[in-house]
Amino acid sequence: MESTTGRKQRLSQTVQHIKPSGIRRFFDMASTMEDVISLGVGEPDFVTPWNVREASILSMERGYTAYTANAGMLELRKEIARYLEDRFDTPYNPESEIVVTVGASEAIDIAVRAIVDPGEEVIVVEPSFVSYAPIVSLAGGVPVSVQTKKENGFKLTPAELKEAITPKTKAVIVCFPNNPTGTILEESELLELSAVIKEHDLMVISDEIYAELSYDTKHYSFPKIEGMKDRTILISGFSKAFAMTGWRVGYVCAPEDISAAMLKIHQYTMMCASTLAQFGALEALRDGQDDVKRMVISYRQRRNYMIEAFKEIGLDCHVPGGAFYLFPSIQNTGLNSEEFAEQLLKEEQVAVVPGSVFGEGGEGYVRCSYATSMDSLKTAVSRIERFLSKRKAAQ
Known part of the structure; x- marks a missing residue:
């Protein structure tokens, strides 16, 4: 042009x-x-808690300043897998289903790019974090917004989800606890939404960066629901709950084929997350609760x-x-x-x-x-x- x-x-x-x-x-x-x-x-x-900062400083003093594996230190991925299973009952294979990323923001980006072809639609549940729709557009996809309502507590209903689905719909992006509304989704609500997702053969990108910050009920995750782990890309990280925003370390969990696809994108764009940040994240999981x-x-x-x-x-x-x-x-x-x-x-x-x-x-x-x-x-x-x-x- x-x-x-x-x-x-x-x-x-x-x-x-x-x-x-x-x-x-x-x-x-x-x-x-x-x-x-x-x-x-x-x-x-x-x-950021002192023991986390100290672990990162010590790793540098010991000379751990080279690249890690593209997917992240295996030791860290094993600790992430242990944490997710212990805290949220969502088991993942650390060798093939977890990729350590440069914050949860990169995780969202590579998740969308790994599954969306040009012209395919991705439902974005709004109000939502500002990056979701632009990331879909940058991947060549078409963001389709669904507006939740205050009278429903800003929760996505099965009827609202169904109404937005077309033959071009590939996935839905949800965030809970939600940014900006603070809304959570309970087990019964996830079950109802999962039935629609399975009926229409969709994927769900579930941003759960605020999972630890659930105040009135225990956080429940899509992968716990029968038949949903294979349809879910789970996004999380250390920024919010562990007070590590500037460290830029997150992770994404998904079935092996999707994880392999995301890893290819990650290899070409980021190589790996910061080695120092990964050592800090490892300490946060081991002694940060x-x-x-x-x-x-x-x-x-x-x-x-x-x-x-x-x-x-x-x-x-x-x-x-x-x-x-x-x-x-x-x-x-x-x-x-x-x-x-x-x-x-x-x-x-x-x-x-x-x-x-x-x-x-x-x-x-x-x-x-x-x-x-x-x-x-x-x-x-x-x-x-x-x-x-x-x-x-x-x-």
Whole structure:
């Protein structure tokens, strides 16, 4: 394709049509301002536990600075397999069904590219993490959004899933506990969805990066359901539960043929995850559960505080069962989600993320992360209350 000047277009049409991350835009805006309380970026406020940092430093001091196996250190893959079976009753073969990746984000990318051909459709359950639909488009697939509803607790229903399926549908991407809504899926709900998935011969890419952060019920996973392990690509990692966001180490689990396909893509694009990060992840799995439990207790306390605080200041919000986000409605303010987020940031120095960046169904909501200190949360609530009072007085 040539431009009007006669020169060929420099950029891919696909890339040109993909919007930059709305999350990062508000984070970048906040970073230029003083006295900002950020409820925006989904990142634990805890520092990676010392024993994990020490294990990584020690590995470097001992000279472990070369590439690992493309799929990751076998020792780490064995530990991931043990962890998944012990914690979530989902067994995987560490030699052929697990690939260690550069964060869960790469895992999602290679999962989509391994199974999707150009023109095939992938159902994206929204509101959803901002990367799913762009990743499908970059793979040549066609993202098909399904908007969940607040009256259903933002949970995907079998009827909504069925309605979105066409002869071109290849897979469905789900995230639970969900980013941005905090919604969880219980065993009975997974069973109902699995029946539809099996009936229509689909794959499911299940992003379970927040699995440890389930507060009111034990996390249940698709691979536990009869007939679903062979249809599931399980995505997870260390960023959220283990407070290791900057380490960029995740993993993807799938049947052997799909794992082999993902490994080929990983070999050509990444070679392997960071050796130092893998040693840290190994230590996190071996001796990190006590730290995870302490963090989960703190998140639960913050969640409970924020739910009650938002209720008192007039923000309607469903109770999230997991992750570390609230997704309150701001429809009674008369502002759309972009306007609300921008004005709140400029007037009260509180950063939230407009719900519209998570899909059309997110309009009218904002995402607020409670992965920050209780003192900061209390100050943020006070500022949001003041902001709401001014809007109410002006109406």
